[in-house]
Amino acid sequence: MSRLLFVIMILLIVAIPAFAQDENIIASCDQAYMADTYNALEGVLSAAKVAMDNNDIEAWRLAIRSIRTVTEVNDSYCSGLSFNNEKDGQQAVIGPFTFIDGKYRVTAQTEGFMMVDLESLEGTCETSGLGGMFNLWEGQATTGAQTLLTTEGCMAMILVSNTHEPWTLNFELLYTPQ
Numbered sequence: 001m002s003r004l005l006f007v008i009m010i011l012l013i014v015a016i017p018a019f020a021q022d023e024n025i026i027a028s029c030d031q032a033y034m035a036d037t038y039n040a041l042e043g044v045l046s047a048a049k050v051a052m053d054n055n056d057i058e059a060w061r062l063a064i065r066s067i068r069t070v071t072e073v074n075d076s077y078c079s080g081l082s083f084n085n086e087k088d089g090q091q092a093v094i095g096p097f098t099f100i101d102g103k104y105r106v107t108a109q110t111e112g113f114m115m116v117d118l119e120s121l122e123g124t125c126e127t128s129g130l131g132g133m134f135n136l137w138e139g140q141a142t143t144g145a146q147t148l149l150t151t152e153g154c155m156a157m158i159l160v161s162n163t164h165e166p167w168t169l170n171f172e173l174l175y176t177p178q
Contacts (some may be wrong), residue, residue: 029078037074043068069098074178081171095157096121102176104149108134111142112165116158123153 048063050056083095088094106127108114116134118125127133128148136145149171160169 008177033078037070039068040081041067048138060137075106083158083160083169085160086169088160090163092160094160095159096155097158098174099125099149099151099154099156099171100156100173101152102150103174104151105146105150105174106133106135107144107146107170107172108141108167109144109169110165110167111137112138112167113162114141114160116169118149118162119157119159120154121157122155125150125154125156 013147019087044063044066048060048067051059078175083092083094085092108116114134115132117132118127126149129135131148133149134145158169160167
């Protein structure tokens with residue numbers, strides 16, 4: 001079992017693509033990236049099959065969580081993370097999500113009041129906002145309000161509250177460390 005867990009962790013560390021390591025700037029979501037992501041998923045699915053064949057529940061659970069991690073990394077890398085009241089609910093509890101290590105520009109937009117908190121479950125998830133990620137008054141974010149999120153091994157849930165008007169929340173990955 002420990003050998004299988006080791007293989008899964010190596011797949012997550014090595015097979016998930018490296019991002020523009022020369023300049024620490026996010027590269028495009030191109031065919032090479034898609035191929036790397038596909039290979040990472042194939043590796044994780046192979047590990048899940050071995051775990052299933054060996055009736056190894058712990059390795060199976062890790063493999064399934066790894067699939068979620070690969071898909072979340074892909075989503076945030078290729079299209080960013082985007083939420084809104086129509087899709088996620090007016091007073092939303094969203095996640096948990098595994099964030100790629102790096103720095104994100106987080107933009108909230110609403111005509112009304114809005115509070116957004118990031119509840120860290122693992123790792124470092126630091127925002128530049130005081131009293132949570134956002135604590136917005138009516139009219140303060142009609143064209144958008146922004147803050148910076150810094151992540152390292154971050155798994156978190158997003159809590160949206162005190163909203164009565166339509167809202168959007170976007171996470172844009174700006175920088176990844178080497």
